[in-house]
Every structure is written in C-alpha cells, then in structure tokens.
Amino acid sequence: GFYPNSSAIPPDLRRNATGNVWNSFLNFTGCHAGMKVDGLYKLKQYFKHFGYIPETHAGNFTDDFDDILKNAVEMYQRNFQLNVTGELDDLTLNHVVIPRCGVADVVNGTSTMHSGRRTYEVSFAGRGPRFHAVKR
C-alpha cells in the first residue's frame, strides 16, 4: 500500500508489518563454529542469496555451523564494518534481520563493496622533512 505518512497506515497493517520474515534468525544469537542448531540451514540460504556463499554451492545445506557459514559470517561482518568474530553475535544478527535491497553484496565469492575506494597519494617535498600523506 501507499500512504502519505506512517499515521495513515491502518492499525491492523501496522501490526502485521512488525513481523520481519528474518526475525527467526535472532534465535541463533551466540551460535559459533562447531555447533549444530535446528534451522541454521535457512541462515545459510540467506547468505547464499546475498552472495556470501558462492552460487556454485549445491545448496543442500545442513544445520551445522561449518566453515562455509563461518566464512560467510566473517565476510558479512567485514562488509558491514562489524567486529569480525565469525560468530553469530548480537550485533551481527541485528544487522542480518534488517530489511534491505535484494541485490547481492558479493559476486562470484568476492565482495565488491569496498572495490571502488580510491587511494590518493600526495607528496610534499619542500625544504623540510618530506611529508607523505595517503588518503583512503
């Protein structure tokens, strides 16, 4: 539906809207490598959808917190500038459940989210000590 402002949304729709399809992932808070948790395969499907698990993976995921998931979590944490723990900590999962654009962050296993950052190098060679600055 289209509304001029949030107050115009019917109350019953407001209630329905609070149910994020990914909220169940919050139950995985604290999970880490080596654990096996029911439903963890759904989180792997999420990471595959956004490119954090390569498309080449068959997709018959298990509920094991294996290296595939650990690598995906670490790449996700790097892209979103979270602490890279490889674990499903509270902050990471709160990011995961946030609604978002459906376009993948990672293509062919390589994250492109940092690829365009330019590096500028400027040198000032005056009479005094050489000053070298790098801006990233």
Place this chain on the structure above:
Amino acid sequence: YSFFPGQPRWPESRRDLTYAFEPRNALTDEVKSVFERAFVRWGEVIPLTFTRSETFSTSDIRIGFYSGEHGDGEPFDGVMGTLAHAFSPPNGNFHLDEEENWIVSGDGGDGRSLSETSAIHLESVAVHEIGHVLGLGHSSVQDSIMYPTITTGRRKVDLTSDDVEGVQYLYGANPNFNGSTTPPTSTQQRDTGDSGAACRL
C-alpha cells in the same frame, strides 16, 4: 562505491533513457512523482536524461510493484525482508515488493518514526535502486545511497560523494553539476534493528 562485474553501463548511444510503470499497478500520479524526483537526483550529476514514457514494454527502464515470485527468479518475501531489486545495465528492470507499506510523501511523512510502523520511505528505495539500474553495486559507506540497508526512521535521498564518484566514473559528470554533494559523516550511526531502535531496509 562498487560496480557489477565487468562494469556494465548504458552505452554511449543510449544516454537519453525512458522509464515507464507497470500498467497493471495503476499507480497514482503521486506515486509516479516519487520516482521522478529520484531520477532527477541522479540526472543532476551525470550526463544522462530520464524521461517518463507511457509505453512500458519498450522503455529502457521498467518499474513495477510485484509480490512473491514474479518471473525473474528473485521472489519477494512479504512485509519487510527484501524490499526491492534492480538489474544491471542495460537490463532496466526495477522491481519493488508491493506488500510493503510505502510512504510516498516527499518529506518523509508526519514526523512519526517509520520504524514504529515498519513503513518504508519509497523515494529512498527508488534512489538506491536507480543506482543499480545505472550500474552501481553496493557500497560499504554507511551514509551512501548505495549502502545495502537504510534506516526506515529517516529519509535518505541525497547522493553522497561516494555515490557521485561511482556513477561519474561510469558516465562522467553532468556539465551543469556544481559539485555539491553530501560528504559521508565521520561518526557512523550504528543501527541495531527494531524494538525501538532504527530499522533499516
């Protein structure tokens, strides 16, 4: 900023692009004007023009609201979750999840936090997806338009220097562009999900 693999972009011969809306959506002029504003933001910085067309099938950019599986293998998932997606040039498909509660006002609404109602500011999403249509991928710069998520409690429609640098790498600068953009802030706001905190799309 980033690009899709191979850095696809609209070719030199197609710099005056048309866009049209899925006729089955029967969108109001108010909703269509949201997209017009979004196109203007990109058109101000690059030498491309965007003109509304009434011929959906032959337009360069085709905008439609759909639910669930809608034919491109990227099904929408209901309220929240995935909100929209768009394809790299020169595909031109730009799809939004019709099950969301979209706020169409230009100023972001009535001041009430959108996160309370899980409503999404349509223009914010439109500006982001047009970035994909033009060839930009996601950015790690949190304040940029091309960041994959966005706080629903806030209207986010202004291109940052990161967005402008990226799109101008692909197309060059609009000769009339005065170089004024929103620089990324040094203090980054960390979003923490719902339950009173910022909710992002």
